[in-house]
Amino acid sequence: xxxxxxxxxxxxxxxxxxxxxxxxxxxxxxxxxxxxxxxxxxxxxxxxxxxxxxxxxxxxxxxxxxxxxxxxxxxxxxxxxxxxxxxxxxxxxxxxxxxxxxxxxxxxxxxxxxxxxxxxxxxxxxxxxxxxxxxxxxxxxxxxxxxxxxxxxxxxxxxxxxxxxxxxxxxxxxxxxxxxxxxxxxxxxxxxxxxxxxxxxxxxxxxxxxxxxxxxxxxxxxxxxxxxxxxxxxxxxxxxxxxxxxxxxxxxxxxxxxxxxxxxxxxxxxxxxxxxxxxxxxxxxxxxxxxxxxxxxxxxxxxxxxxxxxxxxxxxxxxxxxxx
Amino acid sequence: xxxxxxxxxxxxxxxxxxxxxxxxxxxxxxxxxxxxxxxxxxxxxxxxxxxxxxxxxxxxxxxxxxxxxxxxxxxxxxxxxxxxxxxxxxxxxxxxxxxxxxxxxxxxxxxxxxxxxxxxxxxxxxxxxxxxxxxxxxxxxxxxxxxxxxxxxxxxxxxxxxxxxxxxxxxxxxxxxxxxxxxxxxxxxxxxxxxxxxxxxxxxxxxxxxxxxxxxxxxxxxxxxxxxxxxxxxxxxxxxxxxxxxxxxxxxxxxxxxxxxxxxxxxxxxxxxxxxxxxxxxxxxxxxxxxxxxxxxxxxxxxxxxxxxxxxxxxxxxxxxxxxxxxxxxxxxxxxxxxxxxxxxxxxxxxxxxxxxxxxxxxxxxxxxxxxxxxxxxxxxxxxxxxxxxxxxxxxxxxxxxxxxxxxxxxxxxxxxxxxxxxxxxxxxxxxxxxxxxxxxxxxxxxxxxxxxxxxxxxxxxxxxxxxxxxxxxxxxxxxxxxxxxxxxxxxxxxxxxxxxxxxxxxxxxxxxxxxxxxxxxxxxxxxxxxxxxxxxxxxxxxxxxxxxxxxxxxxxxxxxxxxxxxxxxxxxxxxxxxxxxxxxxxxxxxxxxxxxxxxxxxxxxxxxxxxxxxxxxxxxxxxxxxxxxxxxxxxxxxxxxxxxxxxxxxxxxxxxxxxxxx
Numbered sequence: 001x002x003x004x005x006x007x008x009x010x011x012x013x014x015x016x017x018x019x020x021x022x023x024x025x026x027x028x029x030x031x032x033x034x035x036x037x038x039x040x041x042x043x044x045x046x047x048x049x050x051x052x053x054x055x056x057x058x059x060x061x062x063x064x065x066x067x068x069x070x071x072x073x074x075x076x077x078x079x080x081x082x083x084x085x086x087x088x089x090x091x092x093x094x095x096x097x098x099x100x101x102x103x104x105x106x107x108x109x110x111x112x113x114x115x116x117x118x119x120x121x122x123x124x125x126x127x128x129x130x131x132x133x134x135x136x137x138x139x140x141x142x143x144x145x146x147x148x149x150x151x152x153x154x155x156x157x158x159x160x161x162x163x164x165x166x167x168x169x170x171x172x173x174x175x176x177x178x179x180x181x182x183x184x185x186x187x188x189x190x191x192x193x194x195x196x197x198x199x200x201x202x203x204x205x206x207x208x209x210x211x212x213x214x215x216x217x218x219x220x221x222x223x224x225x226x227x228x229x230x231x232x233x234x235x236x237x238x239x240x241x242x243x244x245x246x247x248x249x250x251x252x253x254x255x256x257x258x259x260x261x262x263x264x265x266x267x268x269x270x271x272x273x274x275x276x277x278x279x280x281x282x283x284x285x286x287x288x289x290x291x292x293x294x295x296x297x298x299x300x301x302x303x304x305x306x307x308x309x310x311x312x313x314x315x316x317x318x319x320x321x322x323x324x
Numbered sequence: 325x326x327x328x329x330x331x332x333x334x335x336x337x338x339x340x341x342x343x344x345x346x347x348x349x350x351x352x353x354x355x356x357x358x359x360x361x362x363x364x365x366x367x368x369x370x371x372x373x374x375x376x377x378x379x380x381x382x383x384x385x386x387x388x389x390x391x392x393x394x395x396x397x398x399x400x401x402x403x404x405x406x407x408x409x410x411x412x413x414x415x416x417x418x419x420x421x422x423x424x425x426x427x428x429x430x431x432x433x434x435x436x437x438x439x440x441x442x443x444x445x446x447x448x449x450x451x452x453x454x455x456x457x458x459x460x461x462x463x464x465x466x467x468x469x470x471x472x473x474x475x476x477x478x479x480x481x482x483x484x485x486x487x488x489x490x491x492x493x494x495x496x497x498x499x500x501x502x503x504x505x506x507x508x509x510x511x512x513x514x515x516x517x518x519x520x521x522x523x524x525x526x527x528x529x530x531x532x533x534x535x536x537x538x539x540x541x542x543x544x545x546x547x548x549x550x551x552x553x554x555x556x557x558x559x560x561x562x563x564x565x566x567x568x569x570x571x572x573x574x575x576x577x578x579x580x581x582x583x584x585x586x587x588x589x590x591x592x593x594x595x596x597x598x599x600x601x602x603x604x605x606x607x608x609x610x611x612x613x614x615x616x617x618x619x620x621x622x623x624x625x626x627x628x629x630x631x632x633x634x635x636x637x638x639x640x641x642x643x644x645x646x647x648x649x650x651x652x653x654x655x656x657x658x659x660x661x662x663x664x665x666x667x668x669x670x671x672x673x674x675x676x677x678x679x680x681x682x683x684x685x686x687x688x689x690x691x692x693x694x695x696x697x698x699x700x701x702x703x704x705x706x707x708x709x710x711x712x713x714x715x716x717x718x719x720x721x722x723x724x725x726x727x728x729x730x731x732x733x734x735x736x737x738x739x740x741x742x743x744x745x746x747x748x749x750x751x752x753x754x755x756x757x758x759x760x761x762x763x764x765x766x767x768x769x770x771x772x773x774x775x776x777x778x779x780x781x782x783x784x785x786x787x788x789x790x791x792x793x794x795x796x797x798x799x800x801x802x803x804x805x806x807x808x809x810x811x812x813x814x815x816x817x818x819x820x821x822x823x824x825x826x827x828x829x830x831x832x833x834x835x836x837x838x839x840x841x842x843x844x845x846x847x848x849x850x851x852x853x854x855x856x857x858x859x860x861x862x863x864x865x866x867x868x869x870x871x872x873x874x875x876x877x878x879x880x881x882x883x884x885x886x887x888x889x890x891x892x893x894x895x896x897x898x899x900x901x902x903x904x905x906x907x908x909x910x911x912x913x914x915x916x917x918x919x920x921x922x923x924x925x926x927x928x929x930x931x932x933x934x935x936x937x938x939x940x941x942x943x944x945x946x947x948x949x950x951x952x953x954x955x956x957x958x959x960x961x962x963x964x965x966x967x968x969x970x971x972x973x974x975x976x977x978x979x980x981x982x983x984x985x986x987x
Contacts, residue, residue, distance in 0.1 A: 089915075090912070090913075090915060091912075091913050091914060091928075091944050092913075092914065219912065220912050221911065221912050221943070222910050222965060224965060227910070227966065230966050231976060253964045254964075301919050305916055305919040305920050305962060306919065307920075309829075309830060309833060
């Protein structure tokens with residue numbers, strides 16, 4: 001697969017269709033697959049990689065890349081295409097300056113998931129059929145892919161691309177995973193238990209802003225948390241409770257726009273299950289306004305910015321929102 | 325630093341009885357920036373206003389905080405006061421210490437504490453206020469009246485009489501509304517048609533009035549003075565300009581089994597019909613649900629007999645866009661459905677009828693030609709039981725909590741007329757209370773009891789049971805003699821509660837006009853602005869605002885017309901300067917604000933921005949049209965980056981208020 005992508009990227013560079021290529025390359029370790037730009041065949045040969053660790057969603061990089069002049073090629077996994085559509089809907093990416101290639105994905109793993117399975121000192125990993133073969137300093141380990149997958153991939157929305165200019169590999173099917181089991185468990189808690197749960201989780205936050213910086217829904221020219229005039233930037237640093245509110249505010253800001261790509265939880269160095277906040281919103285939106293998947297379309301309105309006469313009254317939202 | 329003056333009003337004892345006004349003035353005098361603080365009995369009085377004006381001049385005030393009643397009451401008054409003293413009117417803030425404080429507190433200490441906090445919040449906001457200047461917008465000198473019943477007709481006639489163009493949109497094929505279905509009108513017993521139809525004709529003949537019959541309002545855009553309305557003219561499959569209203573088609577149409585809705589389904593009509601003889605416009609309409617030609621292409625009789633060639637089976641709905649300066653809502657009422665009142669056997673027996681059906685059964689143009697006959701067998705009824713408050717004043721949840729207001733009087737009318745025409749008929753009226761507050765109303769009711777011998781019984785009917793012999797066994801309690809009654813009746817007439825027409829709620833959404841929990845339109849002030857909606861440029865006429873009889877409806881219709889005339893007489897309207905503004909440096913151009921804007925006030929432009937290192941970037945940014953923006957603030961909460969802000973109600977001002985309250 002990797003060589004196929006490199007060949008296609010080279011061809012598109014050569015015939016002038018694109019000027020740059022957005023893909024992945026290995027970082028310090030084999031499992032540190034990092035988004036990277038390539039502008040020549042040589043760079044592609046030297047660095048471009050696509051394997052089981054290439055979980056990073058590339059769509060957000062196009063907000064800036066599509067404005068730099070020239071045309072940029074981006075490889076998008078099925079779940080990345082939802083973010084792509086959402087960004088197009090919000091006019092954040094200039095469509096004419098990007099060339100999108102849909103790439104297949106059987107689910108991605110990450111180093112934390114493998115560590116939890118007792119696999120350390122990884123030097124490489126590749127997919128072989130239904131298995132993931134991991135090379136380590138201590139020898140080879142073979143595990144079923146279903147086990148090795150990151151949590152978000154276990155709740156995969158499907159292998160179908162929502163948007164692309166061309167596709168490599170077979171088109172997959174939409175899937176209907178149970179995404180809301182953990183949310184339902186949180187809802188079943190009493191408000192005190194839930195408060196304690198989130199206080200516990202969020203207390204580990206070091207405000208590195210990685211979740212915000214990676215989130216494809218967080219592309220504001222200036223984030224309210226970086227804006228001294230917004231009145232919330234300092235508050236977030238005032239007390240530990242205010243600090244926790246950062247995540248709640250962020251969840252509100254991306255509500256109705258979050259595609260559930262799971263990047264927030266993936267990049268969190270403290271392993272806070274941030275995606276659960278967003279999933280609670282997604283679950284509620286589905287309940288109150290009918291099934292909705294952000295990023296399915298590149299146009300139209302989200303339930304939270306559309307009004308229909310059938311919309312629930314605010315009191316219903318309040319009582320059904322899990323308020324005791 | 326602002327120089328702020330604080331003025332605490334007693335409102336007589338309204339505020340002073342539960343708030344220590346002197347303590348409030350004292351406490352607020354220590355707030356930062358406050359250089360003057362006073363209290364006075366009536367701040368809105370001339371002397372009170374002079375106190376404010378003098379203080380503005382003497383103390384060079386740059387901001388004013390008035391602790392008084394709701395801003396909806398006197399904000400305008402105090403803004404004018406400030407302007408008269410040379411201060412920008414938008415440097416005035418009101419702290420509502422009456423409706424939201426003194427009126428809801430009994431404990432003076434608690435009331436005083438809260439009043440101080442509310443005052444402090446207003447002071448905190450004034451610190452961030454900036455002078456605002458209102459823009460102007462032109463006025464389209466044309467009015468729209470939605471609903472062509474007596475309310476809409478009277479409003480349209482009065483507006484036209486003042487020289488303005490006015491359009492009536494009526495969803496039925498004819499104007500006239502409920503009043504066309506009535507027989508006589510209380511308390512003078514004139515024939516409804518005799519007094520209504522001349523007004524309908526006046527509407528048709530007045531060249532300033534245009535009637536869109538069989539039409540509905542589909543979309544409303546714009547704002548006071550500048551509404552753009554899309555009207556859907558439903559296909560009636562008859563060319564209005566050609567039809568002469570001769571009625572030949574309505575006699576020849578072979579489809580005879582169509583329920584006649586004008587007679588509430590008590591008889592039938594043809595698939596092509598003119599609702600009644602005096603219809604305006606007098607044009608036939610094809611009922612597409614029943615017409616054989618439209619359903620399966622077989623028939624065409626009406627087209628053959630029409631000498632005017634007016635039949636057009638291919639007619640489609642038309643959409644007309646018109647501009648208006650003012651909109652009057654006159655959507656009226658309907659009797660409620662009686663499905664949840666099984667005890668009265670309305671669904672089981674045709675001899676249990678609603679009062680409106682009874683009107684048709686006694687009307688000379690009705691299904692029985694005006695002779696009162698039982699619907700089941702066409703025989704003359706000898707015992708009739710009238711039941712009042714069917715679904716009115718009902719807190720059980722089946723009906724409506726309010727009094728429908730007209731039932732006591734029309735039931736007295738029905739009882740009296742029955743006894744007058746058929747003295748051999750015994751008439752019973754069951755009531756909770758008889759309410760007759762109106763000119764000559766009580767005299768009318770007493771005549772029914774004293775001169776016509778109607779049996780008025782205080783108590784409610786528990787059950788109506790149809791019997792094998794065709795009679796109705798009415799089981800009821802007489803609360804005064806405290807006994808159970810069993811009356812064998814030939815007919816039972818139910819005074820069903822009235823409710824706003826179902827079209828009112830979607831219309832309210834289109835107009836952004838507010839409604840109460842019963843779907844009646846809310847007035848801008850229940851006492852002082854009874855015919856205006858809180859939404860500027862929207863006026864209320866008739867039963868859409870609350871249950872009303874004809875004299876009240878006509879009076880309100882005239883009042884609504886006078887408000888419309890007042891508006892249309894102006895050449896320019898002063899806008900509201902508290903509009904949204906986008907901070908281009910923060911705007912992402914994401915379109916969230918545009919999507920939630922109910923007024924279409926937001927557009928986007930690609931703008932060049934100087935970026936670091938002498939680079940230039942082109943960014944899509946939001947732009948607000950201040951003439952269209954109504955300052956609702958929906959965009960400010962939708963904006964993810966906080967780029968949208970409302971002048972006069974900026975996020976910073978509101979946060980400052982919250983901080984002051986939480987201090």
